[in-house]
Amino acid sequence: MTFSERTNWHRQQNKLTELHDSLRKSGRDILDLTVSNPTECGFQYPEKEILTAISNPSSLQYEPNPRGLLTAREAIGGYYKKKNIIVDPSNIFLTASTSEAYSILFKLLCNAGESVLVPCPSYPLFDYLAKLNDVQLQYYNLRYDGEWHVDIDSLKHCIIESLIDCNIGKIKAIVIVHPHNPTGMFLKKDEYKAIKEIARQHNLAIIVDEVFIDYAFEDDETRINSTANETEVLTFTLNGISKSCGLPQMKLGWLVVSGHSSIVIETMGRLEIICDMFLSVNTPVQFALPKLLTIGKNIQNQIRNRIKSNYTTLVNLLTDHNSPLNTLCSPLLANGGWYGIIRVPRTKTDEEWALQLLEKKGVYVHPEYFFDFDNEGYLVVSLLVEEKIFQGAIQDVVRYISAV
Secondary structure (H helix, E strand, C coil): CCHHHHHHHHHHHHHHHHHHHHHHHCCCCCEECCCCCHHHCCCCCCHHHHHHHCCCHHHHCCCCCCCCCHHHHHHHHHHHHCCCCCCCHHHEEEECCHHHHHHHHHHHHCCCCCEEEEEECCCCHHHHHHHHCCCEEEEEEEEECCCEEECHHHHHHHHHHHHHCCCCCCEEEEEEECCCCCCCCCCEHHHHHHHHHHHHHCCCEEEEECCCCCCECCCCCCECCCCCCCCCCCEEEEEEHHHHCCCHHHCCEEEEEECCHHHHHHHHHHHHHHHHHHCCCCHHHHHHHHHHHHHHHHHHHHHHHHHHHHHHHHHHHHHCCCCCCCCCCEEECCCECCEEEEECCCCCCHHHHHHHHHHHHCEECEEHHHHCCCCCCEEEEECCCCHHHHHHHHHHHHHHHHHC
16 A cells, blocks of 8 residues: 555545544444553553652663663563573664654665565554655565465565566565564464575565564464574564553663674664664663563553453354354454454445444444455454453444344
8 A cells, every 4th residue: 555545544544533533422332442552441550660660760860872771671681581582682772662663774774765575464554654764665465364374475576576676666674573463473483484585585684573472362383482583684673561561651662683793783883873863762761661571561461361362252253153143254363462353244345344333333443454454354353452342342243244
């Protein structure tokens, strides 16, 4: 989807937003299955501990460091150590968010007009970040055959096409979202091996977004653990406390630089110059990070239990074909993340389904075009919603679609 098409999408999305706001103002109760802010979902936050953590008197002294405070980076190293991954704090750069990390990396890796490969379906964030940084996006496909996979042939085709078509800017990096949003696809070891070989052959960097990595529905030995300890291909691994700790209001993310030592050293030198120009991460949250990572484990567990419960509810309701509730809907199976995908009949556009569900049943969902699916027939729902609300809303969805 081009930026102009994305702008048109934004206008379409406004139809849903405007209807939602109108119904709210009229006093209508809305079951919101689009919510992505964990602080609005009824989780228990230890307020006193959080406020104490960010009230460290040391925060009154400013110690600018383009990588971020060493104590914060050491705490992140501890986060990886618990996953049996060794990360040198010197290879960690703090950012104010994952969005900022992408923006920094686009500046680092690309000249104006050059390209980055991103997955499709995907999240609309990439389009805006690319446009703001004068970068083109090229899309490789994810495919679904009962579970989600990276379409390696599609990825190869994108690179070949860029070598032939002079209108396509030179590709400089491959973006992987692990697990992917919204499909919940974790990257498999064989897929990662193939992607690394492609990156090596074409001298490409790999950017891996792992913000949802702590939210797997179950263990799977076929998937990679993390790319933070990559030793061969230049790799940037992104994460942060917005998702891992359920603390988006604290605005702290990070990126880990890894790969062959020679290229990593040169890259970190250039990255340090860019980060030194902004120094965007506030001091209180850096000092608080060791404590916030500890506090965040409890919040993370609450979120994980909620999404696993809601995912199970979703699958059970949509696969019980003996139930009169469901004759037309089915789930697209996922491995983790915060979203679920419902396959719906193509008798209406996804926008029509979403608008009618909101107007008739008071259920607010995302149509597929929000995430750039290849074709119609999908609605996307958040798994963060409280269990009783989620179950009732999904029942309303399948009742309505089955009755129309």
